[in-house]
Amino acid sequence: MSRTPNHLLTATQEALEAVRSTASLTHCITNSVVVGFTANVLLAIGAAPAMVDIPEEAGLFAGVASGLLINLGSCSAEQQVAAGEAASAAGTAGTPWVLDPVAIGSLPVRTALAYQLRDLGPSIVRGNASEIMALAELGAGGRGVDSTNSVDDALAAAQSLARASGGAVAVSGATDVVTDGEIVVRLSNGHPVLTKVTGGGCALGALMAAFAAVTPDALTGAVAATSVYTVAAEIAAERSALPGSFAVALLDALSEVTVDDLSARAVIA
Amino acid sequence: MSRTPNHLLTATQEALEAVRSTASLTHCITNSVVVGFTANVLLAIGAAPAMVDIPEEAGLFAGVASGLLINLGSCSAEQQVAAGEAASAAGTAGTPWVLDPVAIGSLPVRTALAYQLRDLGPSIVRGNASEIMALAELGAGGRGVDSTNSVDDALAAAQSLARASGGAVAVSGATDVVTDGEIVVRLSNGHPVLTKVTGGGCALGALMAAFAAVTPDALTGAVAATSVYTVAAEIAAERSALPGSFAVALLDALSEVTVDDLSARAVIA
Amino acid sequence: MSRTPNHLLTATQEALEAVRSTASLTHCITNSVVVGFTANVLLAIGAAPAMVDIPEEAGLFAGVASGLLINLGSCSAEQQVAAGEAASAAGTAGTPWVLDPVAIGSLPVRTALAYQLRDLGPSIVRGNASEIMALAELGAGGRGVDSTNSVDDALAAAQSLARASGGAVAVSGATDVVTDGEIVVRLSNGHPVLTKVTGGGCALGALMAAFAAVTPDALTGAVAATSVYTVAAEIAAERSALPGSFAVALLDALSEVTVDDLSARAVIA
Numbered sequence: 055m056s057r058t059p060n061h062l063l064t065a066t067q068e069a070l071e072a073v074r075s076t077a078s079l080t081h082c083i084t085n086s087v088v089v090g091f092t093a094n095v096l097l098a099i100g101a102a103p104a105m106v107d108i109p110e111e112a113g114l115f116a117g118v119a120s121g122l123l124i125n126l127g128s129c130s131a132e133q134q135v136a137a138g139e140a141a142s143a144a145g146t147a148g149t150p151w152v153l154d155p156v157a158i159g160s161l162p163v164r165t166a167l168a169y170q171l172r173d174l175g176p177s178i179v180r181g182n183a184s185e186i187m188a189l190a191e192l193g194a195g196g197r198g199v200d201s202t203n204s205v206d207d208a209l210a211a212a213q214s215l216a217r218a219s220g221g222a223v224a225v226s227g228a229t230d231v232v233t234d235g236e237i238v239v240r241l242s243n244g245h246p247v248l249t250k251v252t253g254g255g256c257a258l259g260a261l262m263a264a265f266a267a268v269t270p271d272a273l274t275g276a277v278a279a280t281s282v283y284t285v286a287a288e289i290a291a292e293r294s295a296l297p298g299s300f301a302v303a304l305l306d307a308l309s310e311v312t313v314d315d316l317s318a319r320a321v322i323a
Numbered sequence: 324m325s326r327t328p329n330h331l332l333t334a335t336q337e338a339l340e341a342v343r344s345t346a347s348l349t350h351c352i353t354n355s356v357v358v359g360f361t362a363n364v365l366l367a368i369g370a371a372p373a374m375v376d377i378p379e380e381a382g383l384f385a386g387v388a389s390g391l392l393i394n395l396g397s398c399s400a401e402q403q404v405a406a407g408e409a410a411s412a413a414g415t416a417g418t419p420w421v422l423d424p425v426a427i428g429s430l431p432v433r434t435a436l437a438y439q440l441r442d443l444g445p446s447i448v449r450g451n452a453s454e455i456m457a458l459a460e461l462g463a464g465g466r467g468v469d470s471t472n473s474v475d476d477a478l479a480a481a482q483s484l485a486r487a488s489g490g491a492v493a494v495s496g497a498t499d500v501v502t503d504g505e506i507v508v509r510l511s512n513g514h515p516v517l518t519k520v521t522g523g524g525c526a527l528g529a530l531m532a533a534f535a536a537v538t539p540d541a542l543t544g545a546v547a548a549t550s551v552y553t554v555a556a557e558i559a560a561e562r563s564a565l566p567g568s569f570a571v572a573l574l575d576a577l578s579e580v581t582v583d584d585l586s587a588r589a590v591i592a
Numbered sequence: 593m594s595r596t597p598n599h600l601l602t603a604t605q606e607a608l609e610a611v612r613s614t615a616s617l618t619h620c621i622t623n624s625v626v627v628g629f630t631a632n633v634l635l636a637i638g639a640a641p642a643m644v645d646i647p648e649e650a651g652l653f654a655g656v657a658s659g660l661l662i663n664l665g666s667c668s669a670e671q672q673v674a675a676g677e678a679a680s681a682a683g684t685a686g687t688p689w690v691l692d693p694v695a696i697g698s699l700p701v702r703t704a705l706a707y708q709l710r711d712l713g714p715s716i717v718r719g720n721a722s723e724i725m726a727l728a729e730l731g732a733g734g735r736g737v738d739s740t741n742s743v744d745d746a747l748a749a750a751q752s753l754a755r756a757s758g759g760a761v762a763v764s765g766a767t768d769v770v771t772d773g774e775i776v777v778r779l780s781n782g783h784p785v786l787t788k789v790t791g792g793g794c795a796l797g798a799l800m801a802a803f804a805a806v807t808p809d810a811l812t813g814a815v816a817a818t819s820v821y822t823v824a825a826e827i828a829a830e831r832s833a834l835p836g837s838f839a840v841a842l843l844d845a846l847s848e849v850t851v852d853d854l855s856a857r858a859v860i861a
Contacts, residue, residue, distance in 0.1 A: 079467055086355045086624045087631050087643045093356050093521035098566050103521065104426065104467035105356045105397055111430045115467075118429075128643055130670055132399055157642070160656075161649045198617055198642035198653075250847065252631035252641065297636045298843025305567025309519065348736055355624045362625050362790035367835045372790065373695070373736035374625045374666055380699045384736075387698075401668055574836025578788065 057237045059322045062277050065269060066320065067313040069278040072268035074100035080264040081119035083107040083137050085127030085156065088253030091301070092123075095257040098308035099282070101264040108132050113139030121263035122151035124171060125256050126164040127199075134167055141174045150177040150266035150275065154259040159188035159195010177221040177272040180259045183208035186225050190215050205231050209238070222272040224262065226255055230280050234273040241277065242321040243284035245291035251301045258283050281320045286311045288319060326506045328591045331546050334538060335589065336582040338547040341537035343369035349533040350388035352376040352406050354396030354425065357522030360570070361392075364526040367577035368551070370533040377401050382408030390532035391420035393440060394525055395433040396468075403436055410443045419446040419535035419544065423528040428457035428464010446490040446541040449528045452477035455494050459484050474500050478507065491541040493531065495524055499549050503542040510546065511590040512553035514560035520570045527552050546591065554588045555580045595775045597860045600815050603807060604858065605851040607816040610806035612638035618802040619657035621645040621675050623665030623694065626791030629839070630661075633795040636846035637820070639802040646670050651677030659801035660689035662709060663794055664702040665737075672705055679712045688715040688804035688813065692797040697726035697733010715759040715810040718797045721746035724763050728753050743769050747776070760810040762800065764793055768818050772811040779815065780859040781822035783829035789839045796821050815860065823857045824849045 072078075078101040084092055089105055096103035106115040109132055116122050122144045124137045144151040153176035155168040165188070172179070172189055179189060182201035187193030190211035196202045205227035212223040217235035224232045230241040248254040261283050266275030289311065290303035341347075347370040353361055358374055365372035375384040378401055385391050391413045393406045413420040422445035424437040434457070441448070441458055448458060451470035456462030459480035465471045474496035481492040486504035493501045499510040517523040530552050535544030558580065559572035610616075616639040622630055627643055634641035644653040647670055654660050660682045662675045682689040691714035693706040703726070710717070710727055717727060720739035725731030728749035734740045743765035750761040755773035762770045768779040786792040799821050804813030827849065828841035 077469075081467075085643070087627050089356050090359055090521055090628055094566065094570075097519045097521060102467055102469055105354070106426075106430065106467075107397055108399060108432055111432050115430065119467075128645055130399070130646060130668070157644075161644065161653065163646055163649050198619075198640055198644075198657075200615075200640055250635045252628055252635060294844075296844035297632065297847050298840040301632075301843075302567040302571055302840055305570075306563075306565035309566050346738075350736075358625050359628055359790055363835065363839075366788045366790060371736055371738055374623070375695075375699065375736075376666055377668060377701055380701050384699065388736075399668070571836040571840055574839075575832070575834035578835050 062239065062274065062322050063316065063320055065274045066278040066281045067316050069265050069269050070282055070313060073264050076268060077102045078120040078264040078267045079104060080121050080123065080260060081106060081115050081140065082123045082260050083112060083133055083140055084123060084125035084256060087127060088256040091253040092257045092260045094305055095308060096260055096264060098305045099261060099264065107136045109135040109139060112136035113143040116140035116143040116149055117147040119149055120267035122149055123154065123260045123263040124151065125154040125156060125259055126158065126168055127156035127256060129164055129167065137167065137171065141171050145174055150263065150272060152176060152178040152180055152259050152263045154180050154256060155185050155189050157195065157199050158185055159193065175219045175221065177266055178224060178262050178276045179215055180224045180262055182226050186215065186223060187211045205229060222276045224276045224280060230284065232273060232276045232280065237273065239277050240323045241280050241284060243281065243319060244287050245295065247291055247295045247297060247300045248287050250297040277322065281316065281322060282311060285315055285319045289315065331508065331543065331591050332585065332589055334543045335547040335550045336585050338534050338538050339551055339582060342533050345537060346371045347389045347533040347536045348373060349390050349392065349529060350375060350384050350409065351392045351529050352381060352402055352409055353392060353394035353525060356397060357525040360522040361526045361529045363574055364577060365529055365533060367574045368530060368533065376405045378404040378408060381405035382412040385409035385412040385418055386416040388418055389536035391418055392423065392529045392532040393420065394423040394425060394528055395427065395437055396425035396525060398433055398436065406436065406440060410440050414443055419532065419541060421445060421447040421449055421528050421532045423449050423525060424454050424458050426464065426468050427454055428462065444488045444490065446535055447493060447531050447545050448484055448488065449493045449495065449531055451495050455484065455492060456480045474498060491545045493545045493549060499553065501542060501545045501549065506542065508546050509592045510549050510553060512550065512588060513556050514564065516560055516564045516566060516569045517556050519566040550585065550589045550591060551580060554584055557588060558584065600777065600812065600860050601854065601858055603812045604816040604819045605854050607803050607807050608820055608851060611802050614806060615640045616658045616802040616805045617642060618659050618661065618798060619644060619653050619678065620661045620798050621650060621671055621678055622661060622663035622794060625666060626794040629791040630795045630798045632843055633846060634798055634802060636843045637799060637802065645674045647673040647677060650674035651681040654678035654681040654687055655685045657687055658805035660687055661692065661798045661801040662689065663692040663694060663797055664696065664706055665694035665794060667702055667705065675705065675709060679709050683712055688801065688810060690714060690716040690718055690797050690801045692718050692794060693723050693727050695733065695737050696723055713757045713759065715804055716762060716800050716814045717753055717757065718762045718764065718800055720764050724753065724761060725749045743767060760814045762814045762818060768822065770811060770814045770818060775811065777815050778861045779818050779822060781819065781857060782825050783833065785829055785833045785835060785838045786825050788835040819854065819858045819860060820849060823853055826857060827853065
């Protein structure tokens with residue numbers, strides 16, 4: 055399959071229309087800080103969120119959902135069990151699933167869980183550079199949720215993880231990078247104010263799950279979600295680059311962003 | 324008691340004033356996705372929210388609150404215990420309480436809990452058509468949180484539940500229906516963008532608890548909360564029908580909505 | 593150290609710049625209702641939030657964070673353990689930490705935990721008058737999260753608590769009071785609509801943790817956070833005093849508030 059920037063742009067446009075026409079049923083096990091914002095991001099783009107995160111339900115639901123996000127940002131004991139159930143069920147059902155290893159490295163509970171989930175072969179891993187390096191066991195992690203490494207520092211780790219999982223790995227930063235272990239795609243949209251909204255990154259993981267449900271492969275899903283989200287963020291930042299009103303404008307922009315906006319603005323290389 | 328549309332409108336107007344003058348102390352056990360938005364909806368209308376959802380506190384608090392909501396959207400093990408405590412205490416104290424059986428049907432933990440709570444006689448049950456049919460054991464549930472049935476499909480189930488509980492049942496949809504098993508009230512305000520805000524329905528359950536605290540019976544409480552909320556949603560949608568700014572405008576509109584707005588806009592039949 | 597109002601204003605201005613230049617790493621164990629809003633408040637002011645609230649991680653993180661908030665608003669069993677771990681670790685590491693004893697008094701689980709944490713010597717205690725009186729065992733608590741006592745009622749309790757902990761105690765109200773047991777500082781900025789936003793008070797506790805990390809003592813940290821927050825609230829209320837749009841404007845104002853705004857508006861006595 056061709057992976058030229060033009061092909062990826064076309065695939066992104068098709069994926070946006072498919073998420074909206076099918077209302078991708080997106081199952082999220084995510085942290086309490088961002089769970090409401092994440093659901094609103096999914097609704098705004100036209101997907102159907104379902105935050106089923108308790109044992110005995112999460113595995114069952116992952117088997118019927120279109121896509122699954124597991125985000126480790128504040129994982130209670132029940133969420134830890136639910137995450138294991140859901141990842142296994144997604145694997146069995148062939149449901150694409152995203153792992154977001156928030157703030158792993160020095161925090162022992164989430165780090166151990168992240169390694170277990172990594173070994174189940176997530177379709178997409180999404181994180182900042184420090185998180186990706188820690189997941190590949192090539193770094194010590196960042197400062198809380200903030201990366202202390204650059205995206206380029208993490209490229210080898212991302213490629214290594216992707217080759218091991220057979221999926222894609224996305225590293226967020228001023229330029230976002232997505233790789234399947236061979237191809238390296240760089241996306242240069244977005245705005246710094248996105249880092250001033252809690253869940254600004256976590257919600258992108260949920261979008262990747264929604265998009266991977268309608269794309270032929272994980273790399274395309276990660277690229278499409280990133281491009282749509284960061285293009286919408288640019289549009290929103292033109293309305294306001296202050297954090298409160300930007301977050302509101304981002305939801306509005308996600309509900310309005312068009313394939314023509316992607317043609318005009320998406321920077322994929 | 325008369326239940327003509329005119330009587331219900333007058334009762335709704337009196338209830339709005341009473342919620343504000345008494346600041347109904349509204350106890351919520353609800354899911355982590357919508358808990359913040361729900362508290363903000365209650366504050367905006369003039370009620371006093373209290374999200375007490377742990378064992379050994381929830382039962383105690385339900386005995387002193389004016390109204391109680393139990394929403395099963397993401398029920399942790401502790402919330403499951405707290406819900407049982409609170410429902411029992413509300414029954415003993417005569418506190419009106421609302422059950423919102425979110426996404427029951429195929430998800431086993433919440434479904435079993437919903438049946439137990441149903442049998443304790445909730446003052447109001449609120450849900451979409453698929454949830455109401457599943458609670459009455461007349462359907463298989465919906466697609467995640469989305470209904471796959473119409474409101475009219477659920478009418479017989481709603482009436483059956485209401486007769487069993489002695490309370491009221493509210494089915495949400497483009498037209499909302501409230502019944503006490505005999506009378507059927509249809510409310511036709513609102514705006515589709517409300518379904519694009521997470522907690523758009525869950526917050527209405529909390530408002531029903533606040534309003535049932537100041538109305539003579541459960542049916543009136545459910546009607547009043549629905550009418551006030553959906554009229555405010557119409558006003559907000561005139562400011563913006565995009566999901567981010569609509570959610571903000573909805574809170575603003577709830578804080579400003581007047582009895583005259585209800586006279587001018589409420590469609591109760 | 594001098595504590596004249598002029599000195600405190602200067603110290604507040606220096607603290608605002610220091611929070612922004614160092615991006616105070618602020619560890620929060622807080623309730624699910626307000627956790628997202630709290631993180632957004634911290635991001636808006638320029639701090640770095642980290643909501644690490646599970647056992648085996650919370651103690652570890654408190655040892656490396658710049659400041660810590662423990663808020664008891666909806667404390668799950670895991671959060672209760674995490675709070676004990678984190679308070680102990682903060683004490684050992686010399687990390688300033690804030691205790692917000694939300695709604696204690698008649699609710700037994702949080703009240704018992706609050707007494708335990710109080711005896712570990714929090715740097716700052718923050719609450720409304722009823723909560724402060726209950727923590728000093730001089731009152732029965734309020735009505736849910738609302739105070740039934742005035743700030744002046746609570747002054748003796750606040751001074752007693754501060755002398756026992758060796759830190760500062762802040763009592764929120766129309767006029768906010770901060771004391772270290774000897775000095776009593778009164779701050780008279782803010783706007784009533786702040787009480788119509790859930791987390792309006794809880795987020796101030798998080799700011800106190802961020803500011804105490806960069807001030808020479810706890811009293812100054814509590815004063816600085818209160819002054820910056822309530823001045824920003826005034827600025828925001830000039831844009832909108834309706835609850836939905838005010839909350840958005842507050843985040844915007846926190847990101848923009850300057851030392852000159854403090855000179856022009858802060859009322860510290």
